[in-house]
Amino acid sequence: MRAYIYDTEDTADQRAPHDTGIEKSVEDLEKVGVKYWRIEGPNDIEQIDVIAKERQYKNRDTIVVSPEAMGEVYEEKVKSFFSEHLHEDEEIRFILDGSGFFDVRDQGDVWIRIHMDKGDMIILPAGIYHRFTTDEKNYIKAMRLFKEDPLWTPINRPIADDNKYRVEYVNSYNATA
Ligand code: KMT
Ligand code: NI
Numbered sequence: 001m002r003a004y005i006y007d008t009e010d011t012a013d014q015r016a017p018h019d020t021g022i023e024k025s026v027e028d029l030e031k032v033g034v035k036y037w038r039i040e041g042p043n044d045i046e047q048i049d050v051i052a053k054e055r056q057y058k059n060r061d062t063i064v065v066s067p068e069a070m071g072e073v074y075e076e077k078v079k080s081f082f083s084e085h086l087h088e089d090e091e092i093r094f095i096l097d098g099s100g101f102f103d104v105r106d107q108g109d110v111w112i113r114i115h116m117d118k119g120d121m122i123i124l125p126a127g128i129y130h131r132f133t134t135d136e137k138n139y140i141k142a143m144r145l146f147k148e149d150p151l152w153t154p155i156n157r158p159i160a161d162d163n164k165y166r167v168e169y170v171n172s173y174n175a176t177a
Contacts, residue, residue, distance in 0.1 A: 006111035033125035057145040066139040081132040085154035091124040098140035127169025
């Protein structure tokens with residue numbers, strides 16, 4: 001994992017690094033409510049099971065985002081993952097293979113880009129504005145975990161500004177409404 005401020009001036013494709021070189025730490029991520037773990041080794045899935053049990057994530061699935069796995073709809077899918085949105089529940093991802101970027105807005109509405117690869121696990125809190133894209137390798141395999149039934153409804157900005165989960169998030173982390 002490496003996190004840094006996203007360069008919004010850079011007009012390259014969303015999958016390019018957009019790297020300002022301004023680093024962000026795990027502590028910086030915690031300040032916006034993002035949790036990060038590094039989970040490695042032969043018992044990685046057992047460690048996931050422990051976190052899942054503690055946090056009551058009852059369901060999980062595996063998604064592969066790549067042209068091989070998705071065919072013609074790949075480009076369209078990657079663009080839709082990249083539209084700024086929030087969810088009414090946590091977004092939990094464990095990277096099984098490949099890599100990609102999760103972008104989250106900080107309190108001042110600045111994009112923090114989080115490059116994730118195999119062994120990285122992240123939890124985005126309910127109500128945080130974020131987006132996802134593959135990187136230039138165009139391949140990621142991830143486990144998605146959820147508390148109850150899979151509910152992937154993205155609520156796009158700005159219509160989510162008044163959403164009660166957004167309001168709760170803003171109040172908890174002093175983010176920009
Ligand atoms: C999301 O929420 O954007 C996704 O599930 C993308 C695939 S998970 C790497
Ligand atoms: Ni999302």
